[in-house]
Amino acid sequence: MEPWLPMDGGTLTITPAGGMEDVLSCSWYRRAVSDRTLILRHQLPPKPTYYYGKAYTKRETVRQQCSLHIVNLTREDSGIYIVQKQRAANLTSEEGTIFVFISALEQRxxxxxxxxxxxxxxxxxxxxxxxxxxxxxxxxxxxxx
Structure with missing residues (x-):
């Protein structure tokens, strides 16, 4: 997670651990895994496509290594984020979870x-x-x- 203490109004990049070998798509969720908490799904090349879910706020993008990048952070962005890496049919898919706290510290x-x-x-x-x-x-x- 970069930065390690994201601030209100700032940016955040969450990069999942693990390799990208045989990964077909990455899905990011906010708070739980369901259709209504899906932020976005990124289908990787050769046919890269994006599907935006109900939790998408137009502030999220996917970058290299399936990392989730969020701009203009608010305190409401605090919470659990879940990534799912879908692999080829004969390989195990991966899931990772991270808790994010957006600090609203006021400048002294x-x-x-x-x-x-x-x-x-x-x-x-x-x-x-x-x-x-x-x-x-x-x-x-x-x-x-």
């Missing part, structure tokens, strides 16, 4: 020059106060008995 505000100056001055005043207390304690005369 930057500190202004005045705020930084305030922090520095406060720190210096604190140091001066502690130093003054230490000097007072060490120079005062002991109490009379």
């Amino acid at each position: 505000t930057k500190l202004t020059g005045k705020a930084i100056a305030g922090i520095v001055v406060s720190g210096l005043l604190g140091i001066v106060g502690v130093a003054g207390l230490v000097v007072y304690q060490t120079t005062r005369e002991p109490p009379l008995s």
Whole structure:
């Protein structure tokens, strides 16, 4: 998965593990495997075709190695994604599942020059106060008995 922490508004590419030998088609699903959760199915060459399912949002494409690429991510894109690689009739097909979390972290505000100056001055005043207390304690005369 690239990036490892996808952000709201960003892009995401999910590349399934395993080889592509004898793969006839790749199907991507959102949340579960059913007709209504199919995002898209890509039939590989020699006759490459695409079938778009009910979960297709026009933001998904298939790239090399049957990877799923999604643009303009939203928090609703968070969830389980399932890929199925269909192989030739005499070979076993593969299925893989991944959970994706789309982060909606807001960009932190930057500190202004005045705020930084305030922090520095406060720190210096604190140091001066502690130093003054230490000097007072060490120079005062002991109490009379």
